Amino acid sequence: MTAGLGGRLALVTGAGRGIGAAVVTALVEEGARVVATDLAADGVEALAGRYGDRVTARPLDVTDATAVRTLVDEVEDGLGPLDIAVNIAGILRPSDVVDLTDEDWAATFAVNTTGVFHVSRAAARHMAGRGSGCVVTVASNAAGVPRAGLSAYAASKAAAVMFTKCLGLELAGRGVRCNTVSPGSTLTDMQRALWPDGDETAAARRVIDGDPAAYRTGIPLGRIAEPADIADAVVFLASDRARHITMHDLYVDGGATLRA
Template identity: 80%
Template sequence: MSAALDGRLALVTGAGRGIGAAVVTALVEEGARVVATDRDGDHVEAVADKHGDRVVARPLDVTDAAAVEALVAETERDLGPLDIAVNVAGVLRDAPVADLREEDWAVHFAVNTTGVFHVSRAASRRMAGRGRGSIVTVASNAGGIPRANLSAYAASKAAAVMFTKCLGLEVAGRGVRCNTVSPGSTMTDMQRALWTAGEEESSARRVIDGDLASYRTGIPLGRIADPADIADAVVFLASDRARHITMHDLYVDGGATLRA
Protein backbone atom coordinates (compact mmCIF):
# COMPACT_ATOMS: atom_id res chain seq x y z
CA MET A 1 0.00 0.00 0.00
CA SER A 2 1.26 3.45 -0.92
CA ALA A 3 1.83 5.87 1.94
CA ALA A 4 0.90 8.99 -0.09
CA LEU A 5 -2.18 9.56 2.08
CA ASP A 6 -1.20 7.48 5.07
CA GLY A 7 -2.87 8.79 8.20
CA ARG A 8 -5.19 11.16 6.33
CA LEU A 9 -8.93 11.22 6.97
CA ALA A 10 -11.25 11.85 4.02
CA LEU A 11 -14.96 12.47 3.59
CA VAL A 12 -16.57 11.43 0.29
CA THR A 13 -20.14 12.21 -0.76
CA GLY A 14 -22.03 10.22 -3.37
CA ALA A 15 -19.90 7.23 -2.43
CA GLY A 16 -22.51 4.54 -2.96
CA ARG A 17 -21.67 3.78 -6.56
CA GLY A 18 -19.88 4.94 -9.71
CA ILE A 19 -17.24 7.63 -9.37
CA GLY A 20 -17.84 8.08 -5.63
CA ALA A 21 -17.24 4.41 -4.90
CA ALA A 22 -14.11 4.48 -7.07
CA VAL A 23 -12.82 7.51 -5.16
CA VAL A 24 -13.27 5.64 -1.87
CA THR A 25 -11.26 2.71 -3.22
CA ALA A 26 -8.49 4.94 -4.57
CA LEU A 27 -8.18 6.85 -1.29
CA VAL A 28 -7.95 3.62 0.71
CA GLU A 29 -5.32 2.27 -1.66
CA GLU A 30 -3.25 5.40 -0.95
CA GLY A 31 -3.49 4.79 2.80
CA ALA A 32 -6.37 7.08 3.82
CA ARG A 33 -9.25 6.37 6.14
CA VAL A 34 -12.59 7.33 4.62
CA VAL A 35 -16.02 8.38 5.80
CA ALA A 36 -18.15 7.31 2.83
CA THR A 37 -21.55 8.99 2.57
CA ASP A 38 -24.52 8.65 0.29
CA ARG A 39 -28.25 9.28 0.41
CA ASP A 40 -28.68 5.55 -0.32
CA GLY A 41 -27.51 3.95 2.93
CA ASP A 42 -27.56 0.37 1.59
CA HIS A 43 -25.27 1.15 -1.32
CA VAL A 44 -22.73 3.00 0.77
CA GLU A 45 -22.73 0.23 3.39
CA ALA A 46 -21.89 -2.24 0.61
CA VAL A 47 -18.98 -0.05 -0.49
CA ALA A 48 -17.68 0.21 3.08
CA ASP A 49 -17.90 -3.54 3.60
CA LYS A 50 -15.29 -4.05 0.88
CA HIS A 51 -12.67 -2.10 2.82
CA GLY A 52 -13.04 -3.30 6.40
CA ASP A 53 -12.18 -0.80 9.11
CA ARG A 54 -10.61 1.64 6.65
CA VAL A 55 -14.06 2.94 5.66
CA VAL A 56 -17.01 4.08 7.77
CA ALA A 57 -20.37 4.37 6.01
CA ARG A 58 -22.85 7.11 6.86
CA PRO A 59 -26.16 8.06 5.19
CA LEU A 60 -26.19 11.73 4.15
CA ASP A 61 -28.40 14.03 2.10
CA VAL A 62 -26.09 16.84 1.03
CA THR A 63 -29.04 19.18 0.48
CA ASP A 64 -29.64 19.20 4.25
CA ALA A 65 -27.27 21.80 5.71
CA ALA A 66 -27.87 20.77 9.31
CA ALA A 67 -27.23 17.10 8.52
CA VAL A 68 -23.97 17.94 6.75
CA GLU A 69 -22.75 20.09 9.63
CA ALA A 70 -23.69 17.39 12.14
CA LEU A 71 -21.88 14.67 10.19
CA VAL A 72 -18.69 16.69 9.82
CA ALA A 73 -18.75 17.53 13.52
CA GLU A 74 -19.34 13.88 14.42
CA THR A 75 -16.51 12.79 12.12
CA GLU A 76 -14.03 15.16 13.73
CA ARG A 77 -15.16 14.24 17.23
CA ASP A 78 -15.03 10.48 16.74
CA LEU A 79 -12.36 9.93 14.08
CA GLY A 80 -10.10 12.97 14.11
CA PRO A 81 -9.45 16.07 12.01
CA LEU A 82 -10.67 15.96 8.43
CA ASP A 83 -7.85 16.31 5.90
CA ILE A 84 -9.73 15.75 2.63
CA ALA A 85 -13.30 16.37 1.44
CA VAL A 86 -14.49 15.11 -1.94
CA ASN A 87 -17.82 16.27 -3.38
CA VAL A 88 -19.13 13.58 -5.73
CA ALA A 89 -22.87 13.49 -5.01
CA GLY A 90 -24.78 14.54 -8.11
CA VAL A 91 -27.94 14.16 -10.17
CA LEU A 92 -28.70 14.36 -13.89
CA ARG A 93 -32.13 14.62 -15.52
CA ASP A 94 -31.96 15.33 -19.23
CA ALA A 95 -34.58 17.38 -21.07
CA PRO A 96 -34.70 20.25 -23.57
CA VAL A 97 -35.29 23.60 -21.90
CA ALA A 98 -38.82 23.85 -23.33
CA ASP A 99 -39.76 20.66 -21.46
CA LEU A 100 -37.66 21.17 -18.32
CA ARG A 101 -39.75 21.13 -15.17
CA GLU A 102 -39.06 23.63 -12.42
CA GLU A 103 -38.58 20.84 -9.89
CA ASP A 104 -35.93 19.21 -12.08
CA TRP A 105 -34.08 22.52 -12.41
CA ALA A 106 -34.27 22.98 -8.64
CA VAL A 107 -33.00 19.51 -7.74
CA HIS A 108 -29.94 19.91 -9.97
CA PHE A 109 -28.88 22.99 -8.06
CA ALA A 110 -29.90 21.59 -4.67
CA VAL A 111 -27.58 18.58 -5.06
CA ASN A 112 -24.92 19.58 -7.59
CA THR A 113 -24.32 23.12 -6.33
CA THR A 114 -25.84 23.74 -2.90
CA GLY A 115 -24.72 20.32 -1.69
CA VAL A 116 -21.16 21.22 -2.66
CA PHE A 117 -21.56 24.49 -0.75
CA HIS A 118 -22.81 22.71 2.38
CA VAL A 119 -20.01 20.15 2.50
CA SER A 120 -17.23 22.53 1.45
CA ARG A 121 -18.28 25.18 3.96
CA ALA A 122 -18.39 22.71 6.85
CA ALA A 123 -15.03 21.17 5.91
CA SER A 124 -13.17 24.37 5.02
CA ARG A 125 -14.10 26.12 8.28
CA ARG A 126 -12.29 23.43 10.21
CA MET A 127 -9.42 22.95 7.76
CA ALA A 128 -8.64 26.67 7.64
CA GLY A 129 -8.42 26.80 11.41
CA ARG A 130 -5.73 24.11 11.30
CA GLY A 131 -3.87 25.60 8.35
CA ARG A 132 -4.18 22.59 6.06
CA GLY A 133 -6.62 20.57 3.99
CA SER A 134 -7.78 19.71 0.48
CA ILE A 135 -11.24 19.92 -1.06
CA VAL A 136 -11.99 18.36 -4.45
CA THR A 137 -15.29 18.78 -6.25
CA VAL A 138 -16.26 16.42 -9.07
CA ALA A 139 -17.99 18.59 -11.67
CA SER A 140 -18.39 17.84 -15.40
CA ASN A 141 -16.96 18.91 -18.73
CA ALA A 142 -20.57 19.89 -19.49
CA GLY A 143 -19.93 22.84 -17.18
CA GLY A 144 -17.50 24.27 -19.72
CA ILE A 145 -19.11 23.53 -23.08
CA PRO A 146 -22.80 23.74 -24.13
CA ARG A 147 -24.68 20.45 -24.31
CA ALA A 148 -28.18 20.04 -25.73
CA ASN A 149 -30.77 18.69 -23.25
CA LEU A 150 -28.41 19.14 -20.29
CA SER A 151 -28.96 22.81 -19.44
CA ALA A 152 -29.79 22.31 -15.76
CA TYR A 153 -27.00 19.79 -15.22
CA ALA A 154 -24.43 21.90 -17.07
CA ALA A 155 -25.42 25.11 -15.31
CA SER A 156 -25.32 23.52 -11.86
CA LYS A 157 -21.91 21.99 -12.52
CA ALA A 158 -20.52 25.26 -13.87
CA ALA A 159 -21.74 26.95 -10.70
CA ALA A 160 -20.05 24.29 -8.56
CA VAL A 161 -16.75 24.87 -10.37
CA MET A 162 -16.82 28.63 -9.83
CA PHE A 163 -17.93 28.25 -6.21
CA THR A 164 -14.98 25.92 -5.55
CA LYS A 165 -12.55 28.35 -7.17
CA CYS A 166 -13.88 31.27 -5.11
CA LEU A 167 -13.61 29.22 -1.94
CA GLY A 168 -10.09 28.25 -2.93
CA LEU A 169 -9.14 31.92 -3.24
CA GLU A 170 -10.57 32.71 0.19
CA VAL A 171 -8.78 29.92 2.04
CA ALA A 172 -5.51 29.67 0.11
CA GLY A 173 -3.72 31.87 2.62
CA ARG A 174 -4.69 29.44 5.37
CA GLY A 175 -3.22 26.39 3.67
CA VAL A 176 -6.39 24.88 2.18
CA ARG A 177 -6.44 23.89 -1.48
CA CYS A 178 -9.70 23.68 -3.48
CA ASN A 179 -9.82 22.08 -6.93
CA THR A 180 -12.29 20.49 -9.31
CA VAL A 181 -12.19 17.46 -11.57
CA SER A 182 -14.45 17.65 -14.62
CA PRO A 183 -15.10 14.24 -16.15
CA GLY A 184 -16.50 13.58 -19.57
CA SER A 185 -18.57 10.51 -20.38
CA THR A 186 -17.80 7.88 -17.74
CA MET A 187 -19.14 4.33 -17.48
CA THR A 188 -21.57 4.85 -14.61
CA ASP A 189 -25.29 4.34 -13.99
CA MET A 190 -25.78 8.04 -14.73
CA GLN A 191 -24.19 7.60 -18.15
CA ARG A 192 -26.17 4.47 -18.97
CA ALA A 193 -29.43 6.22 -18.06
CA LEU A 194 -28.88 8.46 -21.10
CA TRP A 195 -28.63 5.50 -23.45
CA THR A 196 -31.27 3.50 -25.28
CA ALA A 197 -32.28 0.46 -23.23
CA GLY A 198 -30.74 -2.75 -24.56
CA GLU A 199 -28.38 -0.89 -26.90
CA GLU A 200 -25.41 -0.25 -24.62
CA GLU A 201 -22.74 -1.12 -27.16
CA SER A 202 -24.16 1.05 -29.94
CA SER A 203 -24.93 3.86 -27.50
CA ALA A 204 -21.34 3.81 -26.27
CA ARG A 205 -20.13 3.90 -29.85
CA ARG A 206 -22.18 7.01 -30.55
CA VAL A 207 -20.62 8.73 -27.54
CA ILE A 208 -17.12 7.86 -28.70
CA ASP A 209 -17.78 8.85 -32.32
CA GLY A 210 -19.69 12.04 -31.53
CA ASP A 211 -22.84 13.42 -33.14
CA LEU A 212 -22.66 16.26 -35.66
CA ALA A 213 -26.42 16.84 -35.53
CA SER A 214 -26.28 17.72 -31.83
CA TYR A 215 -22.92 19.56 -32.13
CA ARG A 216 -21.26 17.03 -29.87
CA THR A 217 -17.65 16.08 -30.44
CA GLY A 218 -16.50 12.51 -30.00
CA ILE A 219 -13.73 11.33 -27.69
CA PRO A 220 -10.30 11.62 -29.36
CA LEU A 221 -8.78 8.93 -27.12
CA GLY A 222 -11.43 6.51 -28.39
CA ARG A 223 -12.82 5.24 -25.09
CA ILE A 224 -15.34 6.09 -22.40
CA ALA A 225 -13.71 6.70 -19.03
CA ASP A 226 -13.77 4.17 -16.23
CA PRO A 227 -14.69 5.59 -12.79
CA ALA A 228 -11.15 4.76 -11.67
CA ASP A 229 -9.78 7.25 -14.22
CA ILE A 230 -11.66 10.03 -12.47
CA ALA A 231 -10.76 8.73 -9.01
CA ASP A 232 -7.05 8.81 -9.84
CA ALA A 233 -7.32 12.49 -10.75
CA VAL A 234 -9.20 13.23 -7.52
CA VAL A 235 -6.59 11.48 -5.39
CA PHE A 236 -3.77 13.31 -7.14
CA LEU A 237 -5.34 16.70 -6.42
CA ALA A 238 -6.06 15.69 -2.82
CA SER A 239 -2.49 14.58 -2.22
CA ASP A 240 0.74 16.44 -1.49
CA ARG A 241 1.81 15.69 -5.05
CA ALA A 242 -0.48 18.60 -5.94
CA ARG A 243 0.60 20.80 -3.03
CA HIS A 244 1.09 23.84 -5.29
CA ILE A 245 -2.19 23.43 -7.19
CA THR A 246 -5.36 25.21 -6.16
CA MET A 247 -8.39 26.73 -7.95
CA HIS A 248 -7.70 24.37 -10.86
CA ASP A 249 -10.33 22.61 -12.99
CA LEU A 250 -8.86 19.35 -14.33
CA TYR A 251 -10.69 17.94 -17.35
CA VAL A 252 -10.63 14.14 -17.53
CA ASP A 253 -12.58 13.52 -20.72
CA GLY A 254 -10.26 11.92 -23.25
CA GLY A 255 -10.09 15.23 -25.10
CA ALA A 256 -13.85 15.28 -25.78
CA THR A 257 -14.30 19.03 -25.34
CA LEU A 258 -11.07 19.85 -27.16
CA ARG A 259 -10.64 21.90 -23.95
CA ALA A 260 -12.87 24.60 -25.46
Protein backbone atom coordinates in the same frame (compact mmCIF):
# COMPACT_ATOMS: atom_id res chain seq x y z
CA MET B 1 5.06 6.42 -6.94
CA THR B 2 2.01 6.40 -4.68
CA ALA B 3 -0.04 9.33 -3.50
CA GLY B 4 0.98 8.65 0.10
CA LEU B 5 -2.27 9.28 1.95
CA GLY B 6 -1.49 7.13 4.96
CA GLY B 7 -3.06 8.54 8.09
CA ARG B 8 -5.33 10.96 6.23
CA LEU B 9 -9.06 11.12 6.86
CA ALA B 10 -11.39 11.78 3.93
CA LEU B 11 -15.10 12.47 3.56
CA VAL B 12 -16.67 11.43 0.24
CA THR B 13 -20.24 12.24 -0.78
CA GLY B 14 -22.13 10.26 -3.39
CA ALA B 15 -19.93 7.31 -2.47
CA GLY B 16 -22.42 4.50 -2.95
CA ARG B 17 -21.68 3.72 -6.59
CA GLY B 18 -19.97 4.83 -9.77
CA ILE B 19 -17.28 7.47 -9.45
CA GLY B 20 -17.92 7.90 -5.72
CA ALA B 21 -17.31 4.24 -4.94
CA ALA B 22 -14.20 4.27 -7.13
CA VAL B 23 -12.85 7.29 -5.24
CA VAL B 24 -13.41 5.56 -1.89
CA THR B 25 -11.55 2.49 -3.16
CA ALA B 26 -8.66 4.57 -4.50
CA LEU B 27 -8.32 6.56 -1.27
CA VAL B 28 -8.31 3.40 0.85
CA GLU B 29 -5.72 1.79 -1.39
CA GLU B 30 -3.51 4.84 -0.86
CA GLY B 31 -3.77 4.45 2.92
CA ALA B 32 -6.53 6.88 3.82
CA ARG B 33 -9.47 6.29 6.12
CA VAL B 34 -12.75 7.29 4.51
CA VAL B 35 -16.16 8.37 5.71
CA ALA B 36 -18.31 7.24 2.78
CA THR B 37 -21.68 8.99 2.55
CA ASP B 38 -24.67 8.66 0.27
CA LEU B 39 -28.38 9.32 0.36
CA ALA B 40 -28.93 5.57 -0.07
CA ALA B 41 -27.16 3.49 2.56
CA ASP B 42 -26.72 0.17 0.76
CA GLY B 43 -23.77 1.13 -1.42
CA VAL B 44 -21.68 2.72 1.32
CA GLU B 45 -22.49 -0.10 3.73
CA ALA B 46 -21.15 -2.55 1.15
CA LEU B 47 -17.90 -0.54 0.99
CA ALA B 48 -17.64 -0.60 4.79
CA GLY B 49 -18.15 -4.36 4.72
CA ARG B 50 -15.38 -4.73 2.17
CA TYR B 51 -12.81 -2.49 3.87
CA GLY B 52 -13.64 -2.89 7.56
CA ASP B 53 -12.56 -0.07 9.82
CA ARG B 54 -10.92 1.76 6.91
CA VAL B 55 -14.38 2.89 5.75
CA THR B 56 -17.16 4.35 7.88
CA ALA B 57 -20.55 4.35 6.16
CA ARG B 58 -23.00 7.16 6.89
CA PRO B 59 -26.23 8.19 5.17
CA LEU B 60 -26.24 11.85 4.18
CA ASP B 61 -28.54 14.20 2.29
CA VAL B 62 -26.21 16.95 1.05
CA THR B 63 -29.16 19.29 0.53
CA ASP B 64 -29.72 19.37 4.30
CA ALA B 65 -27.31 21.95 5.71
CA THR B 66 -27.94 20.92 9.32
CA ALA B 67 -27.32 17.25 8.59
CA VAL B 68 -24.09 18.08 6.77
CA ARG B 69 -22.79 20.30 9.56
CA THR B 70 -23.70 17.73 12.19
CA LEU B 71 -21.96 14.91 10.34
CA VAL B 72 -18.78 16.89 9.73
CA ASP B 73 -18.64 17.92 13.38
CA GLU B 74 -19.16 14.30 14.46
CA VAL B 75 -16.38 13.14 12.13
CA GLU B 76 -14.03 15.76 13.54
CA ASP B 77 -14.86 14.82 17.12
CA GLY B 78 -15.02 11.06 16.74
CA LEU B 79 -12.60 10.04 13.99
CA GLY B 80 -10.03 12.80 13.96
CA PRO B 81 -9.28 15.89 11.90
CA LEU B 82 -10.74 15.85 8.40
CA ASP B 83 -7.97 16.21 5.82
CA ILE B 84 -9.86 15.70 2.56
CA ALA B 85 -13.43 16.47 1.45
CA VAL B 86 -14.60 15.15 -1.93
CA ASN B 87 -17.90 16.37 -3.40
CA ILE B 88 -19.32 13.74 -5.75
CA ALA B 89 -23.04 13.54 -4.93
CA GLY B 90 -24.98 14.56 -8.01
CA ILE B 91 -28.12 14.03 -10.04
CA LEU B 92 -28.93 14.32 -13.74
CA ARG B 93 -32.41 15.11 -15.06
CA PRO B 94 -32.10 15.59 -18.81
CA SER B 95 -34.64 17.76 -20.60
CA ASP B 96 -34.87 20.43 -23.24
CA VAL B 97 -35.23 23.83 -21.60
CA VAL B 98 -38.76 24.40 -22.88
CA ASP B 99 -39.87 21.19 -21.18
CA LEU B 100 -37.75 21.48 -18.04
CA THR B 101 -39.84 21.66 -14.88
CA ASP B 102 -39.23 24.02 -11.99
CA GLU B 103 -38.92 20.97 -9.75
CA ASP B 104 -36.18 19.34 -11.82
CA TRP B 105 -34.23 22.60 -12.10
CA ALA B 106 -34.43 23.21 -8.35
CA ALA B 107 -33.57 19.62 -7.44
CA THR B 108 -30.54 19.62 -9.74
CA PHE B 109 -29.12 22.77 -8.17
CA ALA B 110 -30.01 21.62 -4.65
CA VAL B 111 -27.76 18.57 -4.99
CA ASN B 112 -25.12 19.55 -7.54
CA THR B 113 -24.46 23.10 -6.36
CA THR B 114 -25.97 23.77 -2.94
CA GLY B 115 -24.83 20.35 -1.73
CA VAL B 116 -21.26 21.24 -2.71
CA PHE B 117 -21.62 24.50 -0.80
CA HIS B 118 -22.93 22.77 2.33
CA VAL B 119 -20.18 20.14 2.46
CA SER B 120 -17.34 22.46 1.47
CA ARG B 121 -18.35 25.13 3.96
CA ALA B 122 -18.63 22.68 6.83
CA ALA B 123 -15.28 21.08 6.05
CA ALA B 124 -13.52 24.37 5.34
CA ARG B 125 -14.42 25.81 8.73
CA HIS B 126 -12.38 23.10 10.40
CA MET B 127 -9.58 22.96 7.82
CA ALA B 128 -9.01 26.70 7.80
CA GLY B 129 -8.61 26.75 11.55
CA ARG B 130 -5.86 24.12 11.34
CA GLY B 131 -4.16 25.63 8.31
CA SER B 132 -4.32 22.49 6.19
CA GLY B 133 -6.67 20.36 4.11
CA CYS B 134 -8.10 20.07 0.65
CA VAL B 135 -11.47 20.07 -1.08
CA VAL B 136 -12.02 18.32 -4.41
CA THR B 137 -15.29 18.78 -6.30
CA VAL B 138 -16.19 16.39 -9.10
CA ALA B 139 -17.96 18.51 -11.71
CA SER B 140 -18.33 17.75 -15.44
CA ASN B 141 -16.90 18.85 -18.77
CA ALA B 142 -20.49 19.89 -19.50
CA ALA B 143 -19.74 22.85 -17.21
CA GLY B 144 -17.51 24.29 -19.92
CA VAL B 145 -19.20 23.20 -23.15
CA PRO B 146 -22.94 23.59 -23.94
CA ARG B 147 -24.85 20.33 -24.16
CA ALA B 148 -28.33 19.99 -25.62
CA GLY B 149 -30.80 18.56 -23.12
CA LEU B 150 -28.49 19.07 -20.15
CA SER B 151 -29.00 22.75 -19.33
CA ALA B 152 -29.77 22.27 -15.64
CA TYR B 153 -26.97 19.77 -15.13
CA ALA B 154 -24.39 21.85 -17.02
CA ALA B 155 -25.36 25.08 -15.27
CA SER B 156 -25.29 23.45 -11.83
CA LYS B 157 -21.85 21.99 -12.48
CA ALA B 158 -20.52 25.29 -13.82
CA ALA B 159 -21.70 26.97 -10.63
CA ALA B 160 -20.01 24.27 -8.54
CA VAL B 161 -16.73 24.79 -10.41
CA MET B 162 -16.72 28.54 -9.85
CA PHE B 163 -17.78 28.17 -6.22
CA THR B 164 -14.86 25.80 -5.59
CA LYS B 165 -12.42 28.20 -7.25
CA CYS B 166 -13.68 31.10 -5.13
CA LEU B 167 -13.37 28.97 -2.02
CA GLY B 168 -9.82 28.09 -3.04
CA LEU B 169 -8.95 31.77 -3.40
CA GLU B 170 -10.36 32.60 0.01
CA LEU B 171 -8.57 29.71 1.73
CA ALA B 172 -5.23 29.77 -0.08
CA GLY B 173 -3.65 31.89 2.63
CA ARG B 174 -4.80 29.39 5.25
CA GLY B 175 -3.15 26.39 3.65
CA VAL B 176 -6.31 24.80 2.21
CA ARG B 177 -6.36 23.79 -1.46
CA CYS B 178 -9.58 23.58 -3.50
CA ASN B 179 -9.76 22.02 -6.96
CA THR B 180 -12.24 20.43 -9.34
CA VAL B 181 -12.14 17.36 -11.55
CA SER B 182 -14.34 17.56 -14.64
CA PRO B 183 -15.02 14.15 -16.19
CA GLY B 184 -16.41 13.54 -19.61
CA SER B 185 -18.50 10.49 -20.46
CA THR B 186 -17.79 7.82 -17.88
CA LEU B 187 -19.20 4.30 -17.61
CA THR B 188 -21.61 4.84 -14.72
CA ASP B 189 -25.34 4.35 -14.20
CA MET B 190 -25.79 8.08 -14.86
CA GLN B 191 -24.14 7.74 -18.27
CA ARG B 192 -26.12 4.63 -19.18
CA ALA B 193 -29.36 6.41 -18.29
CA LEU B 194 -28.70 8.78 -21.20
CA TRP B 195 -28.49 5.91 -23.68
CA PRO B 196 -31.63 4.59 -25.36
CA ASP B 197 -32.65 1.04 -24.58
CA GLY B 198 -31.03 -1.52 -26.81
CA ASP B 199 -27.48 -2.01 -27.91
CA GLU B 200 -25.14 -0.55 -25.27
CA THR B 201 -22.12 -1.15 -27.48
CA ALA B 202 -23.67 0.91 -30.27
CA ALA B 203 -24.60 3.67 -27.83
CA ALA B 204 -21.05 3.81 -26.50
CA ARG B 205 -19.72 3.93 -30.05
CA ARG B 206 -21.85 7.00 -30.79
CA VAL B 207 -20.41 8.73 -27.72
CA ILE B 208 -16.86 7.93 -28.80
CA ASP B 209 -17.42 8.94 -32.43
CA GLY B 210 -19.42 12.07 -31.65
CA ASP B 211 -22.80 13.25 -32.90
CA PRO B 212 -22.81 16.24 -35.28
CA ALA B 213 -26.62 16.45 -35.10
CA ALA B 214 -26.34 17.07 -31.36
CA TYR B 215 -23.33 19.38 -31.78
CA ARG B 216 -21.25 16.93 -29.80
CA THR B 217 -17.62 16.12 -30.49
CA GLY B 218 -16.26 12.62 -30.06
CA ILE B 219 -13.54 11.40 -27.72
CA PRO B 220 -10.10 11.66 -29.36
CA LEU B 221 -8.59 8.96 -27.16
CA GLY B 222 -11.21 6.56 -28.49
CA ARG B 223 -12.60 5.24 -25.22
CA ILE B 224 -15.13 6.09 -22.53
CA ALA B 225 -13.62 6.66 -19.10
CA GLU B 226 -13.88 4.13 -16.31
CA PRO B 227 -14.74 5.46 -12.83
CA ALA B 228 -11.18 4.58 -11.75
CA ASP B 229 -9.81 7.11 -14.26
CA ILE B 230 -11.66 9.88 -12.46
CA ALA B 231 -10.71 8.49 -9.04
CA ASP B 232 -7.01 8.63 -9.94
CA ALA B 233 -7.32 12.34 -10.71
CA VAL B 234 -9.15 12.99 -7.43
CA VAL B 235 -6.50 11.13 -5.43
CA PHE B 236 -3.71 13.06 -7.14
CA LEU B 237 -5.30 16.43 -6.32
CA ALA B 238 -5.88 15.30 -2.73
CA SER B 239 -2.25 14.29 -2.28
CA ASP B 240 0.90 16.21 -1.46
CA ARG B 241 2.04 15.60 -5.03
CA ALA B 242 -0.44 18.38 -5.90
CA ARG B 243 0.63 20.60 -3.00
CA HIS B 244 1.15 23.63 -5.28
CA ILE B 245 -2.12 23.22 -7.18
CA THR B 246 -5.26 25.09 -6.18
CA MET B 247 -8.22 26.66 -7.98
CA HIS B 248 -7.56 24.27 -10.87
CA ASP B 249 -10.18 22.52 -13.02
CA LEU B 250 -8.74 19.21 -14.27
CA TYR B 251 -10.56 17.83 -17.31
CA VAL B 252 -10.54 14.04 -17.53
CA ASP B 253 -12.46 13.48 -20.75
CA GLY B 254 -10.11 11.93 -23.28
CA GLY B 255 -9.89 15.27 -25.07
CA ALA B 256 -13.61 15.37 -25.83
CA THR B 257 -14.12 19.06 -25.23
CA LEU B 258 -10.97 20.07 -27.12
CA ARG B 259 -10.76 22.56 -24.22
CA ALA B 260 -13.11 24.78 -26.23
